[in-house]
Amino acid sequence: MNDNQENFTCPRCNAVMDYREFVKKQKVCGSCNYHSRLTWPERMEMTIDPGSFTEFDAGMESKNPIGFPDYEAKIAGLQKSCGTREAVVTGECTIEGYPLIIGIMDSNFMMASMGSVVGEKIARAFEYAIEKKRPVVLFTASGGARMQEGIFSLMQMAKTSGAAAKLGKAGQLYITVLADPTTGGVTASFASLGDIILAEPGALIGFAGKRVIQDTIGEKLPENFQTSEFLREHGFADMIVCRDEMRAVLSRLFRIHNYKPLTKGGSDA
Numbered sequence: 001m002n003d004n005q006e007n008f009t010c011p012r013c014n015a016v017m018d019y020r021e022f023v024k025k026q027k028v029c030g031s032c033n034y035h036s037r038l039t040w041p042e043r044m045e046m047t048i049d050p051g052s053f054t055e056f057d058a059g060m061e062s063k064n065p066i067g068f069p070d071y072e073a074k075i076a077g078l079q080k081s082c083g084t085r086e087a088v089v090t091g092e093c094t095i096e097g098y099p100l101i102i103g104i105m106d107s108n109f110m111m112a113s114m115g116s117v118v119g120e121k122i123a124r125a126f127e128y129a130i131e132k133k134r135p136v137v138l139f140t141a142s143g144g145a146r147m148q149e150g151i152f153s154l155m156q157m158a159k160t161s162g163a164a165a166k167l168g169k170a171g172q173l174y175i176t177v178l179a180d181p182t183t184g185g186v187t188a189s190f191a192s193l194g195d196i197i198l199a200e201p202g203a204l205i206g207f208a209g210k211r212v213i214q215d216t217i218g219e220k221l222p223e224n225f226q227t228s229e230f231l232r233e234h235g236f237a238d239m240i241v242c243r244d245e246m247r248a249v250l251s252r253l254f255r256i257h258n259y260k261p262l263t264k265g266g267s268d269a
Contacts, residue, residue, distance in 0.1 A: 040106040055091040096251035097261030101129040111143030119156025126163035135173035144184015157189035199228035
């Protein structure tokens with residue numbers, strides 16, 4: 001979407017908004033509450049305390065382990081357009097003064113598919129959290145495993161799940177925020193393992209596609225199947241949180257779990 005355009009037309013309700021007003025409302029439709037997809041810098045800006053982010057593993061980038069045609073060129077082009085070297089950005093930051101380890105997936109980078117680098121960066125984020133005794137918040141938005149890396153991509157499901165288990169054993173809080181879309185191998189691994197699972201309104205969340213499931217089981221599925229609301233109703237997600245409430249909800253969860261905000265000197269209170 002071009003930030004220079006004058007109007008935004010909601011793909012859900014067809015309402016027309018001034019684009020600047022749409023951006024001011026954190027890219028949420030004022031008529032139907034449709035939450036548009038975000039880039040990782042947009043998510044970062046509206047979520048964390050200004051100037052608090054320090055990135056981890058910024059230089060890590062994908063190779064071509066199975067010799068997939070034109071994969072290197074595809075990655076290079078996305079690195080330029082997305083301003084990052086891979087589909088997830090990880091680091092440490094604060095939210096309303098509470099220190100944490102954060103990861104943000106960007107669906108503009110090859111649909112935030114999980115290849116070997118994405119899996120490694122997420123696993124390392126858990127390890128940093130254990131070392132620093134910090135909670136982890138991961139914003140997921142992914143098409144699943146990255147077919148261009150074959151079995152190496154599928155192995156990341158086990159790697160990230162094992163790292164999440166280590167975080168749990170270390171007694172640190174893990175929160176996932178499921179954004180549109182969160183699907184495939186990401187849903188089947190670390191996205192579903194949070195101690196607390198939050199979701200944005202109307203997000204597509206699932207493993208296989210709805211049509212594939214219907215054809216497999218021979219039954220018609222509900223219209224709202226694989227939405228945040230359906231998952232919340234059936235116990236998969238704990239809470240649906242709008243963007244303008246996300247910072248407050250996260251900081252409240254940190255406080256409830258006995259984390260402390262940083263003092264002015266930068267140490268834990």
